Amino acid sequence: xxxxxxxxxxxxxxxxxxxxxxxxxxxxxxxxxxxxxxxxxxxxxxxxxxxxxxxxxxxxxxxxxxxxxxxxxxxxxxxxxxxxxxxxxxxxxxxxxxxxxxxxxxxxxxxxxxxxxxxxxxxxxxxxxxxxxxxxxxxxxxxxxxxxxxxxxxxxxxxxxxxxxxxxxxxxxxxxxxxxxxxxxxxxxxxxxxxxxxxxxxxxxxxxxxxxxxxxxxxxxxxxxxxxxxxxxxxxxxxxxxxxxxxxxxxxxxxxxxxxxxxxxxxxxxxxxxxxxxxxxxxxxxxxxxxxxxxxxxxxxxxxxxxxxxxxxxxxxxxxxxxxxxxxxxxxxxxxxxxxxxxxxxxxxxxxxxxxxxxxxxxxxxxxxxxxxxxxxxxxxxxxxxxxxxxxxxxxxxxxxxxxxxxxxxxxxxxxxxxxxxxxxxxxxxxxxxxxxxxxxxxxxxxxxxxxxxxxxxxxxxxxxxxxxxxxxxxxxxxxxxxxxxxxxxxxxxxxxxxxxxxxxxxxxxxxxxxxxxxxxxxxxxxxxxxxxxxxxxxxxxxxxxxxxxxxxxxxxxxxxxxxxxxxxxxxxxxxxxxxxxxxxxxxxxxxxxxxxxxxxxxxxxxxxxxxxxxxxxxxxxxxxxxxxxxxxxxxxxxxxxxxxxxxxxxxxxxxxxxxxxxxxxxxxxxxxxxxxxxxxxxxxxxxxxxxxxxxxxx
Numbered sequence: 001x002x003x004x005x006x007x008x009x010x011x012x013x014x015x016x017x018x019x020x021x022x023x024x025x026x027x028x029x030x031x032x033x034x035x036x037x038x039x040x041x042x043x044x045x046x047x048x049x050x051x052x053x054x055x056x057x058x059x060x061x062x063x064x065x066x067x068x069x070x071x072x073x074x075x076x077x078x079x080x081x082x083x084x085x086x087x088x089x090x091x092x093x094x095x096x097x098x099x100x101x102x103x104x105x106x107x108x109x110x111x112x113x114x115x116x117x118x119x120x121x122x123x124x125x126x127x128x129x130x131x132x133x134x135x136x137x138x139x140x141x142x143x144x145x146x147x148x149x150x151x152x153x154x155x156x157x158x159x160x161x162x163x164x165x166x167x168x169x170x171x172x173x174x175x176x177x178x179x180x181x182x183x184x185x186x187x188x189x190x191x192x193x194x195x196x197x198x199x200x201x202x203x204x205x206x207x208x209x210x211x212x213x214x215x216x217x218x219x220x221x222x223x224x225x226x227x228x229x230x231x232x233x234x235x236x237x238x239x240x241x242x243x244x245x246x247x248x249x250x251x252x253x254x255x256x257x258x259x260x261x262x263x264x265x266x267x268x269x270x271x272x273x274x275x276x277x278x279x280x281x282x283x284x285x286x287x288x289x290x291x292x293x294x295x296x297x298x299x300x301x302x303x304x305x306x307x308x309x310x311x312x313x314x315x316x317x318x319x320x321x322x323x324x325x326x327x328x329x330x331x332x333x334x335x336x337x338x339x340x341x342x343x344x345x346x347x348x349x350x351x352x353x354x355x356x357x358x359x360x361x362x363x364x365x366x367x368x369x370x371x372x373x374x375x376x377x378x379x380x381x382x383x384x385x386x387x388x389x390x391x392x393x394x395x396x397x398x399x400x401x402x403x404x405x406x407x408x409x410x411x412x413x414x415x416x417x418x419x420x421x422x423x424x425x426x427x428x429x430x431x432x433x434x435x436x437x438x439x440x441x442x443x444x445x446x447x448x449x450x451x452x453x454x455x456x457x458x459x460x461x462x463x464x465x466x467x468x469x470x471x472x473x474x475x476x477x478x479x480x481x482x483x484x485x486x487x488x489x490x491x492x493x494x495x496x497x498x499x500x501x502x503x504x505x506x507x508x509x510x511x512x513x514x515x516x517x518x519x520x521x522x523x524x525x526x527x528x529x530x531x532x533x534x535x536x537x538x539x540x541x542x543x544x545x546x547x548x549x550x551x552x553x554x555x556x557x558x559x560x561x562x563x564x565x566x567x568x569x570x571x572x573x574x575x576x577x578x579x580x581x582x583x584x585x586x587x588x589x590x591x592x593x594x595x596x597x598x599x600x601x602x603x604x605x606x607x608x609x610x611x612x613x614x615x616x617x618x619x620x621x622x623x624x625x626x627x628x629x630x631x632x633x634x635x636x637x638x639x640x641x642x643x644x645x646x647x648x649x650x651x652x653x654x655x656x657x658x659x660x661x662x663x664x665x666x667x668x669x670x671x672x673x674x675x676x677x678x679x680x681x682x683x684x685x686x687x688x689x690x691x692x693x694x695x696x697x698x699x
């Protein structure tokens with residue numbers, strides 16, 4: 001049997017009685033949570049645990065000791081602290097633990113069973129102290145009682161063991177985690193908790209026995225003896241947590257339709273499937289969480305309840321994904337759509353540069369919303385929406401398309417509503433409404449459409465029929481109109497984006513003016529107050545400008561005065577002083593007047609309420625609108641309409657400042673707005689028509 005010595009936690013000085021064989025191992029203080037290396041005092045060996053010295057024949061002498069009561073606990077059972085020693089330390093001293101468990105003096109060592117530390121000297125897990133040497137914050141005490149093996153005095157025997165065994169019985173649950181004590185016959189008054197311990201040992205109940213105070217209370221209260229009483233409770237094992245791979249994107253983008261927010265009718269848009277996942281370079285797309293081992297349990301017989309091993313997951317990656325060195329993190333190497341692929345029953349994450357749709361955009365795919373490029377091998381069908389960076393499709397029907405980049409359609413674009421910040425290309429365009437920042441190319445023609453672009457419209461082999469065309473950089477087409485088709489209107493040299501912005505400003509101004517009139521009617525703002533406020537504003541601006549200018553020249557006046565003093569010319573000095581005083585008097589008077597005007601303005605603002613702010617917003621919008629209109633009017637963009645075939649009569653050509661209707665059919669012409677200076681040196685704008693030159697035909 002190992003000698004037992006006393007060791008102290010260096011953090012909180014809590015004392016523990018630990019077998020001598022554990023010296024040098026690592027334990028965790030149950031009071032403050034600090035890990036420390038077990039070291040004993042030189043004189044701390046327990047006398048009653050000393051091994052007997054061998055006699056002359058080399059045989060150990062027998063040592064006779066009196067039965068000893070188990071030592072009183074140093075703290076209540078709920079907060080009693082015992083250190084935890086590493087599993088490796090326990091494994092190396094299994095035989096010593098067995099001896100110690102049978103000793104009544106090994107209370108502290110019996111509880112050193114739940115290992116959670118390592119006994120590798122110098123390892124990072126041996127200590128939780130920081131580099132500065134500060135101990136970690138104390139851990140809160142475990143609210144549950146620490147379950148230990150039964151501390152039984154082997155030298156004790158009941159006065160009448162047979163009667164005790166006949167009076168009691170034990171019921172163990174099927175899972176062996178609970179043991180209930182049953183009193184079959186009334187117990188003798190002299191029955192002690194040691195008698196109960198003796199009975200439990202005889203019945204092989206060794207672990208999780210309730211503390212002494214509860215057993216004594218059970219013996220005192222006869223009512224508790226009328227039914228089975230829980231006397232021992234094992235420790236349930238904690239199952240391991242299996243490893244898993246978390247994909248940080250929607251692995252099922254084709255989910256159920258999304259209900260519209262704030263919709264009282266509970267209406268569901270069956271076309272709306274949400275946004276497709278998108279990853280940028282460096283984004284984390286997946287991570288592997290390692291499995292955590294379980295914690296073994298122990299039944300009431302002291303037998304270990306083992307747990308299974310945790311299953312570990314594997315993170316697999318493919319193209320467009322970079323796996324970290326520890327194979328726990330997967331990051332995107334390219335911009336694109338993260339996809340979970342399954343090959344041979346194995347999952348792997350990849351990032352593809354574009355969202356590829358093998359068939360049509362229909363109810364199967366729903367509306368498409370993706371931050372990257374979209375490639376549709378089929379048709380974007382009627383009633384669906386596509387919002388993406390760029391689009392490539394076989395054809396587009398009556399759909400709504402919104403892109404940040406180019407749109408390329410192999411077939412026709414029929415009835416579509418398109419908004420693109422890039423170029424738009426299609427075989428032909430019919431019944432569509434298109435707004436684009438780049439060129440619009442439709443070799444087969446533009447029919448019954450409204451097309452706007454900040455670039456050029458190119459219709460190489462087809463016609464422009466019954467359409468409204470806005471092309472900032474001009475039009476290049478074969479024919480415009482026909483003998484039977486209604487007339488088309490072509491506006492060139494005017495940026496549709498600027499016209500759209502002007503329209504937005506005009507709409508906002510109209511709405512705010514209506515709100516202003518409504519505010520005046522509801523608040524009954526007196527006309528004289530509003531007029532007075534405008535007069536005060538008109539006075540403040542020039543006066544404020546004057547005060548700022550005077551403030552700027554005051555240092556130079558002071559320097560001029562100092563220079564006059566140094567010269568010693570009295571007349572010049574007196575003149576300078578007079579000038580400075582006059583300016584200073586005017587400056588102070590202007591400051592006082594300005595302060596009074598500002599105060600009056602604030603008073604009027606309170607009376608007017610939101611009126612000044614609303615008027616200021618309208619004035620700001622009108623200023624922006626004027627800037628846009630001025631830009632449109634002053635723009636001299638060269639925007640010709642080149643017709644390699646025929647432009648039919650009735651076609652209307654508009655420029656920035658002029659427009660004209662084609663009176664007769666014309667062939668192979670260039671039509672554009674030109675600017676001439678008349679005799680009075682005034683700029684005159686006219687629509688000019690000239691024959692198309694051979695070089696221009698080639699272009």
